[in-house]
Amino acid sequence: MKIYTNNPEVKNNHLPVVYHRKSCEELLIILRDQIHLGGKLLSDPMPASRRMLESPFRSVVLATSKNKGHPLDIHSLQTIEKAIRHYRRIKELKTPAAETVLADFQQVDKQLLNSTLKELGIG
Amino acid sequence: MKLEIGKIYVTDVVLGEKNVFETGRLTIDTQGLIDHLLTDHRLKSAAVDLAKPGDSVRIIPVKDVIEPRVKVFGEAKEFPGVTSTMATAGQGRSHVFKNTAVITTGSIVGFQEGVLDMSGPGAAYSPFSQTINIVLTLEPKKGLSQHQHEEAARSAGLQAAAYIGECGREAVPDEIETFEMNSNAAEIVKYPALPKVVYLEMLITQGLLHDTYIYGLDAKQTLPTLLHPNEVLDGAVISGNCVAACDKITTYQHLNNPIIKELYDRHGKDLVFLGVVVTNENITLQGKLRSCSMATNIAKQLGADGVIVSEEGYGNPDSDLMLNCRLLEEAGIKTVLITDECAGRDGMSQSLTDATSHAKAIVTTGNVSHLVTLPPMEKIIGNILAIEQLAGGYSGSLLPDGSLECELNAILGSTSEIGYHNVTTKEY
16 A cells, blocks of 8 residues: 655655655556556545645555556556546636735645544545 | 434524524624533633625635524433533434524634535535524644644534523424434334335545544444434434535534435335434445445344445545445345435446445535636635635636636535535436
């Protein structure tokens, strides 16, 4: 299990973290590649509201496999592809989030990740 | 189970020195209310304002809206499991102040909560622009975590609604609405030829600022549960989220859920209403499958012929909505979905983030991306900086004359996914 994130607030989690200083869309593309290599999504890459799509930060939990011959998880692939399509679509409307709220976006992403980890029994 | 809602119509609210309700006029002991709220040691200060329909007032950021009410008789008191000890809601009589609402405001984070205008074009979009609002501006003590701040604000709104509602205990209601329904077994026997319908209410349950509570229990820690419709109408479900102003289900909307009321109206006429299944919207994919599977199983066990599903939020909850639909339809249960849309400013983009070919009947409650311009208001209640923060994302922009150009997304209650809102649909 690894946390894929572009949120600096999540970088130092006690669980394995893969941090990329990239956009959400780029982060999701990295996740898609990992799914093709045998990874399986444990959490949904999409947020739960239009407003949270403004957030430049996203943290997603992926089950990783060391087996090279691990079968492709189709549901994970469909889910990540949908999310990438959606992030691309809204990108046209998006303007950068105000500096004043960046820290809040980081905090809420971190808290939502904590809820996810708790639900997975690893938080 | 029998619930009487004694409706007391309020024609005016004033801030005064004692709590009185007389001939439509509700006077609130302002200092008494503040003192009551500040018994919560997490709060540093509380201020009370009024915002009436037609006033040049903008409230931002809005956290929750609650209808003032008091339990006159019955096992439970107001908001059991939260502001009073646990007991089953939905029985006895509650007196409710209509045309008025308690609104909580105060920034927990800078970006999420919504705007409510009491006049101008924005007022047409929110049902809470038409209520006389008692607005609480709540400031937390320093060092409080966001979780603690959210909990204190949520509690303050409910406490205030119960405190103000107490003024209606001895009042003679203008109207009494009765909600009575026996066990499903008894009701099915009465109307054997009618189709049996379950209402599946999806609740946002994902973490900080994204939560809902059932009898005080964080619903993300629950499995789908069957409630008697009266329980929802009498305070069993509490909003703890301020994610999306347009489609969050405020506590007020839970208390007045129009889907439940419509199903009640039609019970025994053209359907048998089997009750409300409340279910959560998880972040994990396994959690989504677990809750949707169990909600479907409950509907099957109840013998439902049809299920009406309402969503809360947008984005990953669309996956729960579609999964619920697929599993229910595969079980042979006809399913209708109620959701809003994020269809782009021209309304031409794909509305939802997920889809299934099983979704054959969907009711839309509006396009959250629809653009509106809100002229400046003379008075701001809440946090004036929140307007700039709202304008910082793509939800809005501040125009040179002080007007706010924003999507419906930013307006409280504009596209309610349970249909408690003002927008209607037009067939072309």
